[in-house]
Amino acid sequence: MISYIKMKTIDDKTVKHVAHLARLELSDKELKLYSAQLASILSYISKLNEIDTANVPPTSHALTTLKNVFRKDILRKSLETDEAIKNAPASEGDFFKVPQIIESTDRVQDEGK
Amino acid sequence: MSVKYETVIGLEVHLQLATNTKAFCGCSTKFGSRPNSQVCPVCLGFPGSLPVLNEEAFRFAIKTALALNCRIQELIKFDRKNYYYPDLPKNFQISQYDMPLSYNGFVDIAAADGRRKRIKIKRVHMEEDAGKLIHPKGENYSLVDYNRGGMPLLEIVTEPDMNSPQEAYDYLTKLKSILEYLKVSDCDMEKGSLRCDANISIRPEGEKKLGTKVELKNMNSFKGVKAGLEYEVKRQVSVLEDKGKLIQETRLWDAEKGVTASMRTKEEAEDYRYFPEPDLVPFVVDKNEIEKIRETLPELPEAKAGRFQKEFGLSDYDAGVLTSQIDLADYFEECTKLYPDAKAAANWLMGDIMAAVNARNININELGLAPAALVGLLKMVDSGSISGTMAKEVLAEAIETRSNPEDIVKKNGLAQISDKGSIEEIVKNVLQKETKSVNDYKGGKKTALGFLVGQVMKASKGKANPVMVNEILKKSLGE
Numbered sequence: 001m002i003s004y005i006k007m008k009t010i011d012d013k014t015v016k017h018v019a020h021l022a023r024l025e026l027s028d029k030e031l032k033l034y035s036a037q038l039a040s041i042l043s044y045i046s047k048l049n050e051i052d053t054a055n056v057p058p059t060s061h062a063l064t065t066l067k068n069v070f071r072k073d074i075l076r077k078s079l080e081t082d083e084a085i086k087n088a089p090a091s092e093g094d095f096f097k098v099p100q101i102i103e104s105t106d107r108v109q110d111e112g113k
Numbered sequence: 114m115s116v117k118y119e120t121v122i123g124l125e126v127h128l129q130l131a132t133n134t135k136a137f138c139g140c141s142t143k144f145g146s147r148p149n150s151q152v153c154p155v156c157l158g159f160p161g162s163l164p165v166l167n168e169e170a171f172r173f174a175i176k177t178a179l180a181l182n183c184r185i186q187e188l189i190k191f192d193r194k195n196y197y198y199p200d201l202p203k204n205f206q207i208s209q210y211d212m213p214l215s216y217n218g219f220v221d222i223a224a225a226d227g228r229r230k231r232i233k234i235k236r237v238h239m240e241e242d243a244g245k246l247i248h249p250k251g252e253n254y255s256l257v258d259y260n261r262g263g264m265p266l267l268e269i270v271t272e273p274d275m276n277s278p279q280e281a282y283d284y285l286t287k288l289k290s291i292l293e294y295l296k297v298s299d300c301d302m303e304k305g306s307l308r309c310d311a312n313i314s315i316r317p318e319g320e321k322k323l324g325t326k327v328e329l330k331n332m333n334s335f336k337g338v339k340a341g342l343e344y345e346v347k348r349q350v351s352v353l354e355d356k357g358k359l360i361q362e363t364r365l366w367d368a369e370k371g372v373t374a375s376m377r378t379k380e381e382a383e384d385y386r387y388f389p390e391p392d393l394v395p396f397v398v399d400k401n402e403i404e405k406i407r408e409t410l411p412e413l414p415e416a417k418a419g420r421f422q423k424e425f426g427l428s429d430y431d432a433g434v435l436t437s438q439i440d441l442a443d444y445f446e447e448c449t450k451l452y453p454d455a456k457a458a459a460n461w462l463m464g465d466i467m468a469a470v471n472a473r474n475i476n477i478n479e480l481g482l483a484p485a486a487l488v489g490l491l492k493m494v495d496s497g498s499i500s501g502t503m504a505k506e507v508l509a510e511a512i513e514t515r516s517n518p519e520d521i522v523k524k525n526g527l528a529q530i531s532d533k534g535s536i537e538e539i540v541k542n543v544l545q546k547e548t549k550s551v552n553d554y555k556g557g558k559k560t561a562l563g564f565l566v567g568q569v570m571k572a573s574k575g576k577a578n579p580v581m582v583n584e585i586l587k588k589s590l591g592e
Contacts, residue, residue, distance in 0.1 A: 017384075021195070021197075021384060021386065022197075023197050060190050060212075060389040060395060061190070061389060061391065061394055061395060062391070063394060066394045067394050067395050067396060067397050068394070068396050068397060069165060069166070069393075069394050070165070070166055070167070070168035070171065071137075071139070071165040071166060071167055071168060072168055072169075073132050073133050073134050073167050073168060073169035073170070074133070074134065074139060075133055075134055075139055075140075075141055076134070076138070076139025076140070076153070077139075078139075078140045078141065078150060078151050078152055078153050079152055079153055079154075079157075080150070081147060081148065081149045081150045084149045084150075084152045084157065084259075085149055090254075092256055093148075093256075094147060094148035094149050094150075094258070095148055095149065095247070095256035095257055095258060096149070096199075096256065096257040096258075096259070097254055097255075097256055097257075098199040098254065098255050098256075098257055099253070099254055099255075100248060100252070100253050100254050100255045101198060101199060101255065
């Protein structure tokens with residue numbers, strides 16, 4: 001994993017990579033624009049690196065006092081099938097319909113059966 | 114000069130937890146329902162919806178981690194694993210990255226030399242399942258059913274501690290046995306409740322560095338795991354022997370063809386951009402709570418096997434077999450409550466009954482033969498009312514027709530004649546008829562006895578107790 005925080009600047013290659021992961025197509029002009037903007041944001045944030053955090057536990061959540069929020073294992077009504085797929089751009093029968101994904105380099109989910 | 118290679122295997126098991134509802138919403142986890150009928154704004158990832166962790170799923174997870182001798186993380190948090198694939202409606206999976214639920218556990222298996230071998234568990238963490246994709250043949254689209262999406266999963270990851278496909282198989286069998294004892298999952302591979310992926314590499318014996326690893330997927334049974342790994346060992350050895358180079362890749366096991374095939378090489382490293390799931394607050398389980406859950410752990414297979422050896426005088430092997438499945442162990446123990454000869458009950462269970470169970474690919478409780486019915490059969494053998502051979506036939510019929518062995522014996526008049534007077538009467542009649550054989554026997558032709566026994570059995574329509582027939586015949590012939 002790339003540690004974005006530690007980077008003072010960000011190069012076009014990284015922006016291209018992140019854009020690909022997010023399935024965003026960027027023109028060369030956009031690439032330049034976003035690289036510059038992201039670099040500026042990152043350098044701003046990197047100011048945090050000046051603080052000594054050796055004795056500070058990692059903060060994973062904004063609400064540090066809230067913990068252990070559970071739900072009982074009790075059934076609640078689901079959406080009706082028709083309701084669930086109503087807003088989908090495409091559907092067929094009871095299913096959501098999506099373009100076929102040719103196994104890409106990203107990931108192929110273990111599909112069970 | 115040929116190099117000897119060592120196989121190194123690590124396994125990753127995904128287990129669906131048997132809760133009523135999904136991991137983060139109240140949708141049902143029932144299998145085989147109408148597509149997209151068990152979905153809601155949370156598991157469909159609609160904007161503004163909030164996941165809330167299922168308390169039971171969390172408890173099951175801690176329980177499993179403890180049974181696998183894991184340490185529970187002091188602060189448990191969830192993370193988003195980001196990737197784009199249509200089986201994930203949110204484009205990320207709620208999983209756990211750097212602070213998993215638990216870590217550093219182990220499972221002991223019986224190694225090839227009979228000694229125990231410890232397989233280390235690297236981590237056990239919680240995550241949600243993805244939806245199911247269907248690819249209609251010849252079409253350029255896919256259909257998605259999100260009923261499975263958001264189901265609670267445990268991922269159980271071992272260290273690369275197994276050195277043969279057989280060890281991988283033994284580990285899986287043991288793990289499944291423990292999971293069944295815990296009753297945290299139905300462990301049904303056919304329904305996908307239990308799935309297994311493997312990492313396998315080979316290295317020259319004595320080499321410390323791991324070889325290039327292959328990730329093996331698509332194995333739908335433990336036998337498939339073993340067969341896939343066996344194929345991979347051979348393939349990898351032959352690549353190296355041909356001076357070839359192994360590449361790090363994912364390969365799929367094709368059970369029909371009996372081969373593994375590359376699923377296309379990964380051109381770039383996986384980059385899931387994990388970050389903390391902001392919608393779920395952290396979880397802290399204090400020591401008292403952990404101990405409380407530990408107290409709910411049932412007697413696990415190894416402890417039960419030890420007790421069976423001590424209490425019932427079973428051998429190590431027999432106790433191991435009988436405790437390998439919780440249902441079988443419970444069945445056996447029920448028999449011992451009704452019948453004093455535990456060893457005899459064990460033999461019948463491990464023999465004809467397990468054969469019938471395995472042939473039907475069912476659970477012992479689905480056989481339709483209650484422990485009391487089996488005990489009834491054993492008691493009939495003990496009292497001499499049927500022979501051991503006959504008992505086998507009665508048992509087969511009882512299983513086939515799902516009826517009570519005692520009823521079968523009664524209905525078909527199969528009960529042996531063990532009444533001395535009755536047998537003596539039959540013997541007397543036979544001896545009067547078969548004077549030639551009687552003279553042969555008395556003249557020294559001992560084989561004539563077999564013929565006479567046969568005649569008595571025939572006259573009794575096979576019901577006379579053969580041991581008694583032998584005794585009475587010999588006596589009547591003046592021995």
